[in-house]
Amino acid sequence: MRKILISGGSRGIGAACVRAFCAAGDAVAFLYRENDEAAAAVAAQTGAVAIRADITDRRAVDAALEQVREALGEIDVLVNCAGIGQIKLFTDLTDGDWHRMLDTHLSGAFYLCRALIPAMIRRGGGRIVNVGSMWGKTGASCEVHYSTAKAGLRGMTMALAKELGPSNITVNCIEPGLIDTEMNAALDEQTRSALCEETPLCRIGTPEDVAVAVMFFASEQASFITGQMLGVDGGYAI
Numbered sequence: 001m002r003k004i005l006i007s008g009g010s011r012g013i014g015a016a017c018v019r020a021f022c023a024a025g026d027a028v029a030f031l032y033r034e035n036d037e038a039a040a041a042v043a044a045q046t047g048a049v050a051i052r053a054d055i056t057d058r059r060a061v062d063a064a065l066e067q068v069r070e071a072l073g074e075i076d077v078l079v080n081c082a083g084i085g086q087i088k089l090f091t092d093l094t095d096g097d098w099h100r101m102l103d104t105h106l107s108g109a110f111y112l113c114r115a116l117i118p119a120m121i122r123r124g125g126g127r128i129v130n131v132g133s134m135w136g137k138t139g140a141s142c143e144v145h146y147s148t149a150k151a152g153l154r155g156m157t158m159a160l161a162k163e164l165g166p167s168n169i170t171v172n173c174i175e176p177g178l179i180d181t182e183m184n185a186a187l188d189e190q191t192r193s194a195l196c197e198e199t200p201l202c203r204i205g206t207p208e209d210v211a212v213a214v215m216f217f218a219s220e221q222a223s224f225i226t227g228q229m230l231g232v233d234g235g236y237a238i
Contacts, residue, residue: 007082016206077129
């Protein structure tokens with residue numbers, strides 16, 4: 001039985017990943033920031049262990065991982081899925097906006113990777129799957145800080161893949177397009193329709209579409225794949 005840790009597992013893509021891994025018979029723990037009700041619902045539905053933690057705070061991450069180890073032992077698969085969104089003109093961005101975005105997407109992934117990789121190296125293998133975005137590849141107007149953070153995950157993925165390959169640890173990145181999650185619920189119907197029209201498959205993706213790709217990168221079938229970006233975007237970023 002594999003031991004899985006998923007950040008941002010209480011809602012959206014993260015919750016879909018929790019459900020998918022649990023359905024496959026894996027032991028799963030997930031981190032969430034503040035929505036106790038949503039986390040409790042996912043935990044009750046799946047049997048996964050829910051742990052509240054602000055991953056932008058290194059000390060909070062370290063404390064949470066102590067709970068994870070007590071519940072599951074050492075982690076075999078890390079899924080960095082925690083994320084936030086914000087649509088705002090670049091000239092209106094505050095220092096707080098900038099740091100909150102980069103800390104959530106990049107610093108959080110860094111803290112989790114740094115804490116968990118040593119044990120993976122000692123055991124001779126592991127899987128890390130980062131959840132980026134097509135905007136990290138193409139850039140998005142009025143989402144400069146978001147696009148920058150997701151582009152950073154691309155760089156982290158490739159660099160870590162080179163460094164950890166000799167230890168039989170794969171590092172890959174999923175880059176979703178427009179997905180039907182709470183984070184995208186603020187988009188108006190005109191924007192959603194325009195994005196669908198620009199998507200070759202002409203629809204919005206589901207969290208389950210992304211979870212399937214995450215499961216693949218975490219599987220033995222992907223044992224010779226590392227440092228790769230997989231767009232789950234309906235063809236938008238071709």
